Amino acid sequence: MLDVSKSDRLGENLKKLRVERGLTLDRLASLSELTRGYLSLVERGLKTPSIAALLRLASALDVHVAQLFDLNAVPAPHYTLQRAADVAPGEAGVAGLLPLASGRARKAMEPFLIQPPMAGDTKARPIHWAHHGGEEMVFVVSGSITVKLGTEELLMEKGDCLYFSGEERHDLRSVGSRRAEVLVVVSVGIDAAAPATVEA
Template identity: 65%
Template structure:
């Protein structure tokens, strides 16, 4: 079973270890019970924002949601290009944490492969505390940022307040790759 496939079972195990019901975790993470149930059963891939909320509510690093044996690196983490990418059950959305082994960090870096096509527009738009940076590594993306739609190409970089509702989707036939870095607000960031 891949690390992506372990997300749902790991989430359930962590929730039960803490004696939390789905309703209680939903309240703590500002997500719905139904949404969390779908994630636990592997029927829904959570957004970065949802992962941040769940990890915070469970008081774990996002890496532990994918790998229960994730051990923190004392001073750094190294993600190799040969490391496997994580993706959703339906294969339309990819999300690879780039500093998974490091706990108590002030930034969360990911490599994202956004969904493409009309189905990409059906999900909710997300907002979170802190700031976010998107750097297009390959392909083209559309970023809905508040009421504005921005088209970004390879090499383009966008930096914005995470509190603005936003969503990203690939444009064209080739899925784009986007480096996403989320800087948590000071009250949420935990020193190393």
């Protein structure tokens, strides 16, 4: 889950985009189907939005998720290359969620590199316990995870890949001695605008 208090400027960017569009917190809450209190906490860096919440906010503000992290994200004419050397040391480790290709604003997919919290960590909130429109792919880069998909729990290890409807409620947790690293790709096509439930 993205730790906004330690991440870049997501809360600050969210507020700036909202104000630029002349939206009150109440209006943005209505458009995104999130609560006013939740949005206020996110803007102040006190709440950690899930991927589903980020998708809803981007849709409500008519921007791509990349622009919530980088206001200067612009459409790239051909490709976007993000090198490992461009990522600040420990960035993904601190936040637990790193948006990929964040410099490209117009994408049909939203890719993230995630380090799910440990399964035994009772204080950690679910990284992705929500459902949303579109489809999702989960690929385990390293370590092992459990994926709670609806009422079923799946164990996935390095190299395993899961593809499912984003409308299925889901949660990811690391298992073993260390946090796993997982590539998550969410489609943001027409279906991604379908009603979804986000647990704040």
